[in-house]
Amino acid sequence: MVYDVTMLEAFYAAYKGKVEHVRAILKRPLTLAEKILYAHLYDVADLKDYKRGEDYVNFRPDRVAMQDATAQMALLQFMNANCADGFASIYECR
Numbered sequence: 001m002v003y004d005v006t007m008l009e010a011f012y013a014a015y016k017g018k019v020e021h022v023r024a025i026l027k028r029p030l031t032l033a034e035k036i037l038y039a040h041l042y043d044v045a046d047l048k049d050y051k052r053g054e055d056y057v058n059f060r061p062d063r064v065a066m067q068d069a070t071a072q073m074a075l076l077q078f079m080n081a082n083c084a085d086g087f088a089s090i091y092e093c094r
Helices: 007-028 030-040 067-079
Strands: 065-068 089-090
Touching: 007 030, 007 089
Parallel strands: 065 089
Antiparallel strands: none
16 A cells, blocks of 8 residues: 555654654754654664764665656565565656
């Protein structure tokens, strides 16, 4: 299903708590991009102030949007790695 309402409701119900937890640990305001990325961390135990170009971070995406032929290849790679079951995908070709 493209939009799993239960999953979306659960994610956004926990979103504010996740952002407050990150802000408390980092002790600074967060940009919108940081809020989104920190809310999608694969393991919250790995939470730290990540440095661009230095640290590797694992994320748990809940939705992905794809638009061209390379997106189709990426989706097939996710499916081969058994990683495509946990998120909804939207594919659009123009």
